[in-house]
Amino acid sequence: MKEIFIDQTLDLIGQKVVLYGFIETVRNHGKIIFFDLRDRSGVLQTVIAESSPFFEQTKSIRPETVVKIEGEVKERPDRLKNPELKTGAIELEISKLEILSQAQTPPFDLNDDGKKINEETRLKYRYLDLRRTRLQKNLIVRHQTNQFIRNFLSDKNFIEIETPILTKSTPEGARDYLVPSRLYQGKFYALPQSPQQYKQLLMVAGFERYFQISRCFRDEDPRGDRQPEFSQLDIEISYIERDEILNLVEELIVALVKKIFPKKKFLALPFPRLNYGEVMAKYQSDKPDLRQNRNDPDELAFAFVIDFPMFEWKEEEKRWDAVHHPFTQPKLADGSKNKEKLIETLKKNPQSLLSEQFDLVCNGYEVGGGSLRTTDADVLIETFKAMGNDQKEIEEKFGHLIQAFSFGVPPHGGIAPGLDRLLMILQNESSIREVIAFPKTGEGRDLMMDSPSAIEPTQLKELHLKIETKEKK
Ligand code: ASP
Numbered sequence: 001m002k003e004i005f006i007d008q009t010l011d012l013i014g015q016k017v018v019l020y021g022f023i024e025t026v027r028n029h030g031k032i033i034f035f036d037l038r039d040r041s042g043v044l045q046t047v048i049a050e051s052s053p054f055f056e057q058t059k060s061i062r063p064e065t066v067v068k069i070e071g072e073v074k075e076r077p078d079r080l081k082n083p084e085l086k087t088g089a090i091e092l093e094i095s096k097l098e099i100l101s102q103a104q105t106p107p108f109d110l111n112d113d114g115k116k117i118n119e120e121t122r123l124k125y126r127y128l129d130l131r132r133t134r135l136q137k138n139l140i141v142r143h144q145t146n147q148f149i150r151n152f153l154s155d156k157n158f159i160e161i162e163t164p165i166l167t168k169s170t171p172e173g174a175r176d177y178l179v180p181s182r183l184y185q186g187k188f189y190a191l192p193q194s195p196q197q198y199k200q201l202l203m204v205a206g207f208e209r210y211f212q213i214s215r216c217f218r219d220e221d222p223r224g225d226r227q228p229e230f231s232q233l234d235i236e237i238s239y240i241e242r243d244e245i246l247n248l249v250e251e252l253i254v255a256l257v258k259k260i261f262p263k264k265k266f267l268a269l270p271f272p273r274l275n276y277g278e279v280m281a282k283y284q285s286d287k288p289d290l291r292q293n294r295n296d297p298d299e300l301a302f303a304f305v306i307d308f309p310m311f312e313w314k315e316e317e318k319r320w321d322a323v324h325h326p327f328t329q330p331k332l333a334d335g336s337k338n339k340e341k342l343i344e345t346l347k348k349n350p351q352s353l354l355s356e357q358f359d360l361v362c363n364g365y366e367v368g369g370g371s372l373r374t375t376d377a378d379v380l381i382e383t384f385k386a387m388g389n390d391q392k393e394i395e396e397k398f399g400h401l402i403q404a405f406s407f408g409v410p411p412h413g414g415i416a417p418g419l420d421r422l423l424m425i426l427q428n429e430s431s432i433r434e435v436i437a438f439p440k441t442g443e444g445r446d447l448m449m450d451s452p453s454a455i456e457p458t459q460l461k462e463l464h465l466k467i468e469t470k471e472k473k
Pocket residue numbers: 172193194195196235369370371414415416
């Protein structure tokens with residue numbers, strides 16, 4: 001196993017080391033050849049002279065060749081030091097070189113930020129695109145962020161629990177991705193649009209403070225900056241008030257930014273908590289860009305938007321739909337929550353209801369949403385009815401949750417900041433694809449694996465499926 005990373009060599013002047021990595025550039029000066037060696041941690045100049053027994057072999061080395069190099073770390077003479085490079089004060093004098101894998105010329109340049117290269121080509125060769133420093137950094141910072149979040153929440157007595165990927169439809173307002181069941185003919189699993197019901201059931205199970213860096217799947221129409229699957233920091237807490245959830249998320253983000261993105265500045269602390277109605281009247285958007293100076297890449301204008309309406313009208317389906325999701329607590333226009341009045345209003349006048357939903361916005365993006373949840377089964381059932389479900393549908397879709405609540409349910413609420421968007425903003429990237437290792441295109445295709453793709457007729461048969469092809473005109 002590799003023991004030394006390039007960025008550690010600065011402390012090893014005068015010592016013999018073994019390094020592994022890719023050759024980034026070759027500069028052949030005739031009697032002496034320079035190779036810039038790259039690993040995950042940085043780049044180091046290495047040098048080999050004609051007198052070395054390995055010299056002949058190195059002449060054929062091309063960029064991106066994978067090598068093992070042994071040699072001595074030397075301080076460069078002052079006039080040859082390169083202040084542009086982190087390791088510019090040193091170089092490695094090669095005593096032994098082994099080619100581990102030859103490389104053909106990559107289809108595009110890997111030594112710049114890659115922003116000018118056609119994105120489809122970058123995505124087709126994503127494993128090469130990921131060699132560039134910018135993307136390596138994005139993924140390393142993503143790892144650090146995940147690590148920070150895990151430690152922060154664990155220190156506050158949260159536990160991380162994994163929930164299923166093969167599950168049953170949960171309404172989050174999008175279409176489900178479906179997985180046909182081989183064993184149960186004609187039946188399907190749904191991939192989770194979020195772990196919403198599971199995390200609420202974990203509260204019923206008594207876990208009190210849950211989080212998960214979870215993958216969510218939503219089959220929505222393609223739009224440039226959407227991904228069919230995305231990651232969110234899913235949180236659920238028992239015995240909690242709305243402002244305690246907002247305070248927790250704010251504390252987490254402020255601490256994270258201070259530690260990992262120290263150049264960033266918050267426009268306002270604490271994050272303003274803005275009323276939905278007022279925000280819409282003032283900005284005509286529920287995710288306003290509150291930055292004072294939009295040219296300053298380091299300004300972060302976070303805010304919470306609260307007091308959303310409970311329902312919105314869905315014209316295509318001619319029914320009311322939950323603005324957040326149906327598990328969100330409704331409240332009367334004056335903020336009160338008298339049960340009889342709530343049920344009466346759900347029956348007669350659902351559009352007048354507000355909800356305990358809250359969104360987190362930053363620089364014009366929605367970066368998270370959450371709510372206090374309805375734990376009273378009567379109110380929950382009336383909410384499902386207001387959304388157009390009859391008794392039978394409620395039983396089929398949500399019977400398990402209603403039954404679970406009958407065994408004692410702690411009051412609870414939660415939130416789910418979207419990690420891709422948050423990282424995109426914090427890394428000054430213009431697309432979430434830049435902070436995801438293997439994203440799909442804006443049209444939902446994986447160009448590297450060539451997915452979605454056809455499957456074998458035998459697989460279809462096993463799944464009891466037939467494909468109907470439309471006749472081409
Ligand atoms: N499940 C919600 C979402 O994915 C978040 C939440 O209410 O906690 O938007």
